[in-house]
Amino acid sequence: MALIGMLDVSHLTVLLFFVGLYGALTQRNIIKTVISVGVMDLAAISFFMLANYPSDGKPPIAGTPVEVMADPVPQALMITAIVIGVSVTAMCLAMAMRVAYRYDTSDWDILIWRNR
Numbered sequence: 001m002a003l004i005g006m007l008d009v010s011h012l013t014v015l016l017f018f019v020g021l022y023g024a025l026t027q028r029n030i031i032k033t034v035i036s037v038g039v040m041d042l043a044a045i046s047f048f049m050l051a052n053y054p055s056d057g058k059p060p061i062a063g064t065p066v067e068v069m070a071d072p073v074p075q076a077l078m079i080t081a082i083v084i085g086v087s088v089t090a091m092c093l094a095m096a097m098r099v100a101y102r103y104d105t106s107d108w109d110i111l112i113w114r115n116r
Contacts, residue, residue: 009050010047014047020036030108038089041089045081
């Protein structure tokens with residue numbers, strides 16, 4: 001219980017990234033690998049959004065003093081990263097479906113041994 005109290009949100013996002021990396025490296029199913037890469041993407045986006053966010057930052061709206069304004073550039077970059085991540089996930093799932101229909105399996109090991 002004391003360990004959880006010492007963890008910051010950025011530590012949890014790094015932990016979530018490595019959970020996704022473990023899943024991507026150990027899963028034999030293509031769909032589970034794609035999901036694990038999606039978890040890694042979510043963790044990276046969360047880390048960059050939350051790592052340097054000022055606790056007293058205000059949204060960059062007209063009339064807000066510059067000293068207390070949150071930087072909008074990381075937020076804009078992460079929105080772009082979310083769109084790219086969704087597109088890459090969709091393409092990976094479409095290719096996984098095509099491979100599964102053609103070879104009747106979604107197991108990495110079977111696909112590797114079959115195509116040698």
